[in-house]
Amino acid sequence: xxxxxxxxxxxxxxxxxxxxxxxxxxxxxxxxxxxxxxxxxxxxxxxxxxxxxxxxxxxxxxxxxxxxxxxxxxxxxxxxxxxxxxxxxxxxxxxxxxxxx
Numbered sequence: 001x002x003x004x005x006x007x008x009x010x011x012x013x014x015x016x017x018x019x020x021x022x023x024x025x026x027x028x029x030x031x032x033x034x035x036x037x038x039x040x041x042x043x044x045x046x047x048x049x050x051x052x053x054x055x056x057x058x059x060x061x062x063x064x065x066x067x068x069x070x071x072x073x074x075x076x077x078x079x080x081x082x083x084x085x086x087x088x089x090x091x092x093x094x095x096x097x098x099x100x101x
Contacts, residue, residue, distance in 0.1 A: 017095070
């Protein structure tokens, strides 16, 4: 059984027991989070649309962190302009506990 959920502008295919990194959520480690934007559920047949309108996915927050550093380099030729900047995206690591659908 798996489900496709949407959070943080991205879609994830999840099963029970999966641990994944999603965009940062306002939840502390050990909290329970419910994802209600379920796009599809596969349980002996794929269900989409109105049949998964009430489906939810429950997860537990494992921790938070920052991803690896991404270098952003801006450059304009002939003007001497260049700018180097780094970025580390914050994430929340969650463990999928139950798919209700």
